[in-house]
Amino acid sequence: MTWIGGNSLAQDRVYVWDGLVKSDMRSYSDWAPSDPTNNVHLGENCMVMHHSGSFKWLDAPCQWEKPYICEIRA
Secondary structure, three states: OEEEEEEOOOOOOOOEEOOOOOEEOOOOOOEOOOOOOOOOOOOEEEEEEOOOOOOOEEEEEOOOOOOEOOOOOO
């Protein structure tokens, strides 16, 4: 799994990209069929890409230590 920069920290269940340009995900999303589950007991407010699941998005606890993808200006 890899962190890809989306989270719902500001407002639960409303995911936004946290990068150079903040934007919501209403125009495009690629969630796995059962996600986001927003399990409040686990604090699933951050987003990862699952490598073995067709690279679909999953919500996950923000404190997990995983590799990440960074956005940079070209």
